Amino acid sequence: MRAVICKEWGPPESLVVEDIPVPEPKKGQVRVAIHASSVNFPDVLIIQNKYQFKPELPFSPGSDLAGVVTAVGEGVTRFKVGDKVMGMTSWGAFAEEAIAEESRLDPLPEGVDFAIAAGFPMVYGTSYHALVDRGEVKAGQTVLVLGAAGGVGLAAVEIAKALGARVIAAASSAEKLAICKEHGADEVINYVEEDLREALKRVCPQGPDVIYDPVGGDLAEPAFRSIGWRGKFLVVGFAGGSIPKIPLNLPLLKNASIVGVFYGAYVKNEYQAYLKDMEVLFSWLREGKLKPRVSDRFTLDEAPSAIRRLADRKAAGKLIVEPQQG
Template identity: 60%
Template sequence: MKALLCKEHGPPENLVVEEVATPEPGKGQVRINLKAAGVNFPDTLIIRDLYQFKPELPFSPGGEASGVVDAVGEGVTHLKQGDRVLVMCGNGAFAEQIAIDASRVIPIPDEMDFDIAAGFTMTYGTSHHALKQRANLQAGETLLVLGAAGGVGLAAVEIGKLMGAKVVAAASTQEKLDLCREYGADETINYTEEDLREGIKRATGGAGPDVIYDPVGDKFAEPAFRSIAWNGRYLVVGFAGGEIPKLPLNLTLIKGAAIVGVFWGRFTATEPKVHQANMAELLGWLKDGKLKPHVSKRFPLEQGGEAIRWMMDRKAMGKVLIEI
């Protein structure tokens, strides 16, 4: 089978597509013929040895995918050959096949498109967990989303609106902000053309946001946090902007605000029942047409490195997929 391989840590241009051995499912595992895989920001880090999880070289990046069960290992009873599934794997999804623990595989309905399944779990799962469990977002509150047109950002806009919040979307281009409007944003801030603090003041009538969803970090973190409302919750989701910010902690005292970490991967492992309930709610919303995942770009497996570069250069709007 073919796989996109990271053989040495470095930029996505170093990745290569090679023939590798077909994986055999062990006890408790299934083998899946993959149809599509989602590209996510952690993929840009793991290939450069900058992520908290560090697989041994060589490895294939890609943390989520969809496909069809091809073979079933000993002891697996809830999955069978031919089942349509989505896969959460951490890495290994940028390949034609994967063997993985059956506990990390979820059946999907026949009407669910493989592209939607491949790019749904990580972005929507992260944003749903962040807003529901970590921020306890309430109807009528104001939610500010930084990097709002990216994968997790656009999901946060959509879910925040569904939860009854007033949503303020901040992004770097008008094209991205127009997309955020389509997904429910009430107000927008172009932070390449407008000072972020002034934009927040304008968009919130001076009150500030109750919840800030921040997957960007870098230079936007401090001005955003300085604008937060009393008793606000600042969600630390990631650092797509590059630099990990250092916030003056006296601001938490002055604002009566909380800085809350969001580590969705750890959450799914330590609170699996809550995660399963979250996924059930999300899939229910999807089935009811309340969520409409946006796929902006598709790449073939042979151009997987270009897909990761597209993500690194912050060109993604919604989901970027690798079709296999």
Template identity: 50%
Template sequence: MKAILCTELGGPEKLVFGEVTLPPPGPNEVRIKVAAAGVNFPDTLQIQGKYQFKATPPFTPGAEVSGVITAVGAKVGKFAVGDRVATLIPIGGYAEEVNAHADGVLKLPDDFDLVEAAGFTLVYGTTIHALKQRGNLKPGETLLVLGAAGGVGLAAIQIGKLMGARVIAAASSAEKLELCRAQGADEVIDYSKESLKEAVKKLTKGQGADVIYDPVGGELAQDCFSAINWNGRYLVVGFAAGGIPEIAMNRLLLKGAAALGVFWGAFIVREAALNAENFAQLFAWHAEGRLKPFISKTYPLADAAQAMLDMQARKVTGKAVLIP
């Protein structure tokens, strides 16, 4: 089958499009014919050897796929050939087929588009967990979303509004902020042109944001600690800016605030029942037409390197997906 191969650690330009052999699924696995594969920021780190989960070359990157089951292992009872599914896997997603452990596979509603599904599982699963279980976001509170035009950012805008929050979207260009408004943001901040902390204070009449959703990290995190409300919650989602910020403990102390880590990958293993509840809610919102993944661009599988380069250059809004 065709797949993308990382034969040596480095940038996307080192990736190879070639042939690989996929073994039969194990007793607890299913084989999935990939309809689409999500392109995510951790993928760009993994091929460089900088991600928390280390893979040894040669390997196929890609953690998020959707598709149709073509074979099931001997011990798998809850899935059948022909089921439409989405899943997260450690590696292997940038390929025509994958094997996935059945425990991590999610059966999709019949009306859920498979291309949209490749841009759904990771960002929406992460975000509802962040806002619900970690941030305890309440109706009427103010939610500040950084990197708001990216995949997790747009998911945070949509879910934040559905949970009853006032959403302030922060991004780096007028074009991105226009998209954020179209996705439901109440207010926007262009942090390439104005101080994030001053803009948040102005929009909240000096109070600050109740919940801050930060997948960016870097220098902007320090502004967040100055723009958080009393009893505020700062959610550590990721570090797309590259730098891992140091937490200003004194600012958290003075605001009675908390910094909370969001590690959805561990949550789905440790608290599977809660994760299932989260997805039941997400699917209900989707069926009602109140939530919809924004897929900004699709790429042929062979162009995976270009998709990654575009993501690194922050040219991707919403989600980008690969189509085998």
């Protein structure tokens, strides 16, 4: 089978596509013929040895997948060969077939295609965990979403709206902000053309109740300086490339909280809670409250280019790799 392979730590251009042996599932594992896998920011980091999880070289990146079961390991009872599934694996999804733990897969919901399913678990799961569990967002609150046109950003916009919040979407271009509006944002801020703090004074004088930040970098501190009384600042990631150092007098002045969001560890350590999250998200998907956006599709050979596009923050919505195509 063919797979995208990381042989040495480096940028997306260092990845290669090669033939490798078809993997065999072990106890509790399932092998899936992958029809779609999505590109996530951890893929940018993991190939550079900058992510929390560090696989041994060589390996194939890619964590979200959707496809058809081709083999099951000892003890697997939830799935059989031929079942359509979606879910996550720590890495390995940029390949024609991959191994996933039975516990990290779900049946493909009726009427949901592979591309939509592959772009769903990580971004919506992360954003739901962040906003509901860590941020405790309530109806009527105001939520600021930074990097709002990205995969997790758009998911956060939709989930915050589903929770009854007022949503301010911040992104870097008029095109991206138009997409945020399509997905439910009430107010938008172009933080390239306008100072973020001044814009927030204009649209939310009292300050946001919750700030969702998957960007980090230079946006984090001005956003936090604008937070409302007893606000929560959700640290989701650092797509901006640098980890900010926020002065600790700032949370003191507003009785505000800086709250970490590490979705991978949450799934591992609180699996039953994760399952309940997925039940809610699937019901919202069926009801049309969530509308995942697939912005572009790539063949396996084009997967390094897809990772590069995400690394350069040129994506709006989800980038999908289709290993069975091309």
